[in-house]
Amino acid sequence: MEAIAKLNNCPTSPRKMRLVVDLIRGERVEKALSILKFTNKEAAIRVEKLLLSAIKNWESKNEGERPEESGLFVKTIMVDGGRQLKRLRPAPQGRGYRIRKRSNHVTLVVDSSVNKEPQTN
Template sequence: MAEQKFEARAVQKHLRKSPRKVRLVVDIVRGEKVNRALKKLEFINKATAPDVAKVIKSAAANIRDKFQEERLENEDLYIKEIYVDEGATLKRIQPAPMGRAHPINKRSCHITVVVAKKEEELV
């Protein structure tokens, strides 16, 4: 039988925030341990920080649920992958002078987090 991979994922779809702005927050916590990433997100002064923290907590809960026989704590888990994809764009128009119209793009994004168990290094 193949080795068991201790990893789980969580996805937040159609978040009504610009992917460019969410990527600023996601880049800060990429590769961190889960508890350290959540602590960093508490102190980041960006509107998307709570949304990113929510997805990370969901991924950590998913791995605990998936492997209930293992005792997995946040100290044992790290963020293996985290990325932001562009979602659907709502296209609106703003009336402008002289009968013109300016376009307004209301962007959305999808956040994907993959959490895995930290393997012990052999010294």
């Protein structure tokens, strides 16, 4: 069984968030949590909370199972661009420079690595 967690309109640029996300893609959940805990970036805190939310979603779907025993891992994690806030910064000679404050959407899917028997038709 897989479980999904989403984080929308996170006020971090997608490029900075992808640096953190690439560290945990495909890792086991326990290892991913330890990587995020010791990563020295602001985005790591947000991704860690999102991963904990995905684990809780998985536990609510699979009553009676534990994530450690079932071999839970990060199946997919995607970062997409969100909305941009457009601001003006004063510039010389009466002009204005445009500043784009970016945000992103993160989608995280965790799955158990318990191999099921293939179905034959």
